[in-house]
Amino acid sequence: MTSPRQKSTYKYFLPHSIRWSDVDRYAHVNNAIYHHYFDTIANEYLVNHCGMDPERSELVGLMVASRVRFYAPMTFPGPGGGEITLGLSVSKIGRTSVEYRIGVWQGDGGDGDGDGEACAVCFATHVFVERVGHGKVEGMGERVRRGLERILVEEGVEVEGGKGKGKL
Secondary structure, three states: OOOOOEHHHOOEEEEEEOOHHHEOOOOOEOHHHHHHHHHHHHHHHHHHHOOOOOOOOOEEEEEEEEEEEEOOOOOOOOOOOOEEEEEEEEEEEOOOEEEEEEEEEEHHHOOOOOOOEOOEEEEEEEEEEEOOOOOOOOOOOHHHHHHHHOOEOOOOOOOOOOOOOOEO
């Protein structure tokens, strides 16, 4: 099985920047900040590739579970300056939920090329609910499902990743 730290196991990439305020007194990105990065790529993908509009869509995705493995600290400015790469793949699609795998790279692994190892990997679940009232829904909608299927990977299967902002 291919490691979830390898970039080749991700299908969607988004360049991002570490801010000075992301770094804590221990001179590395605070663990809580990683969740901002995870939320950024998941929601950016839903808005730009699945047609979700947080202000108008009937559905929203709520993060109901997440687990993070930290492998190496990220610093600011650090290798590659403050630039990092976020990677996203879908490991499972349910009727009203999706399971993501999200990686974060800095330095050698963060330029969109090669197969560097992630500094951190998040395994997260979004459940889609009604935007107003957060009630249960019958399904996530066909456009959302098709968008998520484009970045679906089977566990243990290596896939080719893209390069640059918003590349599949």
